[in-house]
Amino acid sequence: MCGVFPGKTPPPRRAYVWDLPTRLFHWALVCCVAIAFVTAKLGGNWMAWHGRVGVLIVALLVFRLAWGFVGPTYARFMHFLPTPRALRDYLQGRWQAQGHNPLGALSVFALLGVLCLQAGSGLFSDDDVAFAGYLAPLVAKATSDRLTFAHRLGEEVLLALVALHVGAIAFYALVKKRNLVAPMITGWAEGRPEESTRGGGVKPFLLAFCLALAAAYGASGAWLPPPPAPAAAEW
Amino acid sequence: MRKHPIAVLFGSFVAVALSGIASAQVVGKVEDQIRWRQSAYQTMAWSMQRIKANVEGTFNKDQVTQAANVIAALANAGMGALYQPGSDHGRGWRETNVKPEFFKEGEKVRELAQAFNREANEMAKVAAAGDAAAVKAQFGKLGESCKACHEKFRKEEK
Numbered sequence: 001m002c003g004v005f006p007g008k009t010p011p012p013r014r015a016y017v018w019d020l021p022t023r024l025f026h027w028a029l030v031c032c033v034a035i036a037f038v039t040a041k042l043g044g045n046w047m048a049w050h051g052r053v054g055v056l057i058v059a060l061l062v063f064r065l066a067w068g069f070v071g072p073t074y075a076r077f078m079h080f081l082p083t084p085r086a087l088r089d090y091l092q093g094r095w096q097a098q099g100h101n102p103l104g105a106l107s108v109f110a111l112l113g114v115l116c117l118q119a120g121s122g123l124f125s126d127d128d129v130a131f132a133g134y135l136a137p138l139v140a141k142a143t144s145d146r147l148t149f150a151h152r153l154g155e156e157v158l159l160a161l162v163a164l165h166v167g168a169i170a171f172y173a174l175v176k177k178r179n180l181v182a183p184m185i186t187g188w189a190e191g192r193p194e195e196s197t198r199g200g201g202v203k204p205f206l207l208a209f210c211l212a213l214a215a216a217y218g219a220s221g222a223w224l225p226p227p228p229a230p231a232a233a234e235w
Numbered sequence: 236m237r238k239h240p241i242a243v244l245f246g247s248f249v250a251v252a253l254s255g256i257a258s259a260q261v262v263g264k265v266e267d268q269i270r271w272r273q274s275a276y277q278t279m280a281w282s283m284q285r286i287k288a289n290v291e292g293t294f295n296k297d298q299v300t301q302a303a304n305v306i307a308a309l310a311n312a313g314m315g316a317l318y319q320p321g322s323d324h325g326r327g328w329r330e331t332n333v334k335p336e337f338f339k340e341g342e343k344v345r346e347l348a349q350a351f352n353r354e355a356n357e358m359a360k361v362a363a364a365g366d367a368a369a370v371k372a373q374f375g376k377l378g379e380s381c382k383a384c385h386e387k388f389r390k391e392e393k
Binding site for chain 2: 042043044045046047127128129130131148149152
């Protein structure tokens with residue numbers, strides 16, 4: 001697959017595919033989504049953490065969306081658009097490139113999309129017990145109720161997508177004998193060095209990071225005016 | 236004057252029938268039951284918000300006690316009587332959110348309701364003692380008991 005190199009000493013057959021910010025994003029997102037899931041199940045005072053980790057997820061998603069435009073080669077959305085042609089090539093075994101394969105790309109876009117909807121709806125949700133998303137005060141209760149319902153549906157969709165994602169990785173490991181986890185940890189995958197990811201320096205990183213911070217601030221509702229002090233009531 | 240046996244029998248029938256009616260008296264039409272239970276939950280929601288505000292902001296023991304007592308009073312009010320057969324559908328302030336399973340799984344409902352009662356009464360006790368940290372912890376447990384029933388028996392689409 002990687003071509004035959006003439007000469008006696010084979011060059012290193014690996015390429016740097018996943019840059020550090022992309023990897024950090026990935027594993028941070030895994031942790032945050034796991035925490036969000038568990039705290040939602042525990043309920044009670046754990047819901048406060050559900051809200052906090054939700055804001056962190058908003059920041060991570062905004063970072064990744066920005067990184068998909070200004071990041072290095074394989075992090076860019078334009079690089080792994082799952083076009084019908086790419087999908088056909090892949091399914092017929094003609095696709096050969098680094099980065100997300102077209103099916104994997106579908107999974108990436110689906111996960112990112114559903115997570116954005118989850119995080120967005122969560123900000124306006126209200127569990128009618130003792131917790132509401134930080135931006136719930138901005139919308140009417142009926143709107144909040146609808147978004148809460150969407151948030152609960154989204155949980156099921158997300159679980160299914162995560163199962164599919166993990167299942168695909170297991171399929172690659174067991175059937176196709178290809179380890180997809182190690183590259184997401186180390187950044188290195190089988191391939192030619194010249195295929196390594198390029199671009200995405202410090203400036204683009206700072207840009208994405210600042211956008212993420214701004215999103216977190218927006219999602220936290222810290223900018224909302226505090227509720228007025230109650231009028232004194234003697235009864 | 237001795238009563239005729241038939242009269243005694245008849246009299247006891249009437250007494251049994253009357254007492255039967257008294258103990259099985261359903262108060263309110265289905266739409267009333269639904270509206271009252273929705274009102275009760277909204278009142279609890281108000282009280283939960285009050286406790287939450289006190290736990291997260293400045294703690295005021297009197298407010299917390301008022302709110303906890305309201306929740307405990309409603310928990311002890313016998314609201315089970317507002318879930319008569321046939322009240323799985325209907326409109327109070329709006330369409331009821333109760334799932335039909337609620338009326339089929341009596342044992343589970345009782346278990347969840349009793350857990351809520353326990354936590355609500357404990358909440359009132361803890362509130363009266365006035366320790367903010369204990370109030371926060373008990374508030375969490377109370378919320379969990381609300382959620383446990385919502386997860387099982389409350390429709391989310393509205």
